[in-house]
Amino acid sequence: MAVTEKAMHATNGHTSPPASKPADGYTIIGSRPVRPDGVDKVTGRAIYGADVRLQGLLYGKVLRSPHAHARILSIDTSKAEALPGVKAVVTGADLPTAADKVEDLGESAINLKYLSANILAHDKALYHGHAIAAVAAVDSHTAEEAIGFIEVKYEVLPPVMTVDDAMADNAPILLDGLRTDEMGEMGSKPTNLAKHFRHQQGDLAAGFAAAEVVVERTFRTETVHQGYIEPHTGTAQYNTDGQVTIWASTQGTFAVRNQTSEILRIPVSQIKVIPTEIGGGFGGKINVYLEPVAVLLSKKAGGKPVKLVMSRTEVLQATGPTSGSNIRIKIGADANGKITAAHAELYYEAGAFPGSPVGAAANVVLAPYAIDNLQVDGYDIVVNRPRSAAYRAPGGTNAAYATESVLNEIAEKLGIDQAHIRLINGAKQGDRRPDGVQHTEPIGLLETVQAIAESDHYNTPLTGKYQGRGIACGYWNNWGGKSSATAVLNADGTVSLNEASTDIGGSRASIAMQFAEAVGIGYEQVKPRVGDTDSVAYNDVTGGSRTTFSTGMAAHNMGVEMLSQMKERLADVWEVDAVEYADGEFSGGDNHISFQEAAALIYKTGEPLMVSSTVFPRSFGPGFSTQLADVEVDPETGKVTILRYTIAQDVGRAIHPSYVEGQMQGGVVQGIGWALNEEYIYNEKGQLLNGSLLDYRMPTALDLPMIETILVEVPYPGHPYGVRGVGEVNIVPPAGAIANAVANAIGSRMFELPMSPARVLEAMKE
């Protein structure tokens, strides 16, 4: 029984773009202008990582380990070096010895020794695809041939692929020096368990004793990849004066600079990172993979620039992904559905080096709900898979999937509506997160649940036997981080806005809009550009949903400052005490001029006008999302079709609603892929079997209906326009919402992601 075209919820008729009008009380914010980089991106002119072309450019290729776990006994590169056209070959032996210390160089902390060993393996290959050596040659085919001539002798070791493998007695050890950090105490034995931490509140035993129902379940989720369509690239030139230039497709140019500096022991002052356009990141383009290797190759090749571009298989084998996990959740509730106690145990696979997102997951796992008695245990475990990288609300999707599944079981047992149980338990201002952090400002979780409960979707009944409906909530912390920007007033009344947050989804527009709003000029008068690491002060990564929030705050500050300086300058010129500015007009004494005229006058009468702002907001508004999924299950094949999907998300204030909706839709569709299809499949040797986009199956347009969005605006008071990060929280609920819908459709619950057809069929037999 295939789901028909008509059964899928259609476009609600509208195909013309939504009207672009500002929100109440604003002149720009809330409108939907075309992004400044738009024309370049629809005409093919925009330059992405692989599009960089330089004089004398060499092309590089990386040799990767065919084994998941092996000691490297020897590497002989002589035959590769002898191949005509080969200009340089490097291995881990070319890397300087890294310091054995933990540093935060991007979005999360890592030991520099491990960071270095992930670039080019030191003594061990720790996953299938681990970089072993690299070649630069006159063209990519020659480089490809050359890596085939590199001879590596391995001692193959047994692979450790899962939490269970890694925690087993006598498990093979990945990292000789690793010891368990057991709630702050360092262990003495070699281990694969890097860390165990705990959050605790209230009295867990008393809470469970007070419960009418207790549900305890164990879940397994598989490794998934961010899946950006642009593969990783890295282009670098090592100049003979020791200056390094890197062209990077990255979420953070300064993160690339810092990591390259630490790995290669080159001072940051000698490294300039130039951002290209970036073809998606989702957290996966913060860690460096290729850039330091390109620098090493360029140096060996006498300073010729070297470009490395990964194949899709390399991307899947050796970058990203996010953690597979084992999660146990126990929740107790009283007869009214009020949660009395909850215990979560999160076992996250970090990949080859410590640093899974289990810390963030521990904050997400119970966060939508106000729970007096709780305990969260987090475990960070190394396995022979690629080093995990951030992926949109890192760790949150798996964690929420488990919580939301158990919560629905409780609701079913108590006969409570699934939206209602979330209203009963939903967190409000003043409640605490599992780690004790209090929501001191207003939060919008309950508003999002309410929006779903009142939606047309929720109030439209299902129509088919194998249809089901599920709700889930999600939380994400968001981030502030450091941002820097400058703004130059041009003589024609335009403003050149120079910032350093790489733009992955329209942030040049949202930042320019906030500047224009602050100044009271048109959006088209603001010309934003993303500069390199020499052009502004330090700037954190585009990640943590922070760019429109923090860099937007810097833009706002600059707008305010520019106006005040303009007033002072005009007061001097006009020889008046005070200048006023309203409705785009400066006035003082008998003088009245427009912004544009003021810019010309300032240009003529004195020094050029430029302002700057650096910000580091320590507080920021968390994001909540509630989502509703309708599915239909094909009882013959087990295939799950999404019939209708609605997202309600607290976005604080939507600066550019189209891009906010786009973030919500995109995050949800990634979550749908995670829930239904996507997973890393390894053979018993630990080799990745599905390293292509055919076999690693991400959602296509045909797999989906339109994704309906409800923008709930509970402004965050700590931002001049009430902005909250919007990029990440949307991916937290989908797996939970879909799991609840599938359970509703087939009448039995599944405890494993993805809910692929074979697994669904299996569950339907029960």
Next chain:
Amino acid sequence: MAKKVMVQTVINNDDTTFVCETRQTLLEVLRDELGMTGTKEGCGNGNCGACNVMLDGVLVNSCLVLAVEAEGRTVTTIEGVAEAEGLHPIQQAFLEHAALQCGICTPGFIISSKALLEQNPNPSEHDVRLWLAGNLCRCTGYDKIVRAVLDVASAGQAKAGA
């Protein structure tokens, strides 16, 4: 050094002759030899559509076409879509609908959408989704892309009816 072959083609209405190795794909030659980097590589094996071009009016994945196969044929790439007067309506619709986020998939989607509307000027939502299933986008969830294409189609219908 592999032996090189001379290939004569018409690319975006310009007579174009290039020299390539027989193992080079059309995608590689467009990007690395001709400097036309608007056509993107997302997978290199036919699974993502980022490399879509038209070959003699037929939609192809240029990563699956050898450059030598372009001999005597016409190629349209993203660089050839905009018209002298300005953007093509599909390009304009992608901008107005915010149908791109990172934009790496956009050239492929535009070429593919153009091919669809040339052969089916009045597609249903399902037609659009089916046709575009060969193009992966990881950022948008496709919603705004599908709307943009439907918008161009209905504007075209309105014009045809006028």
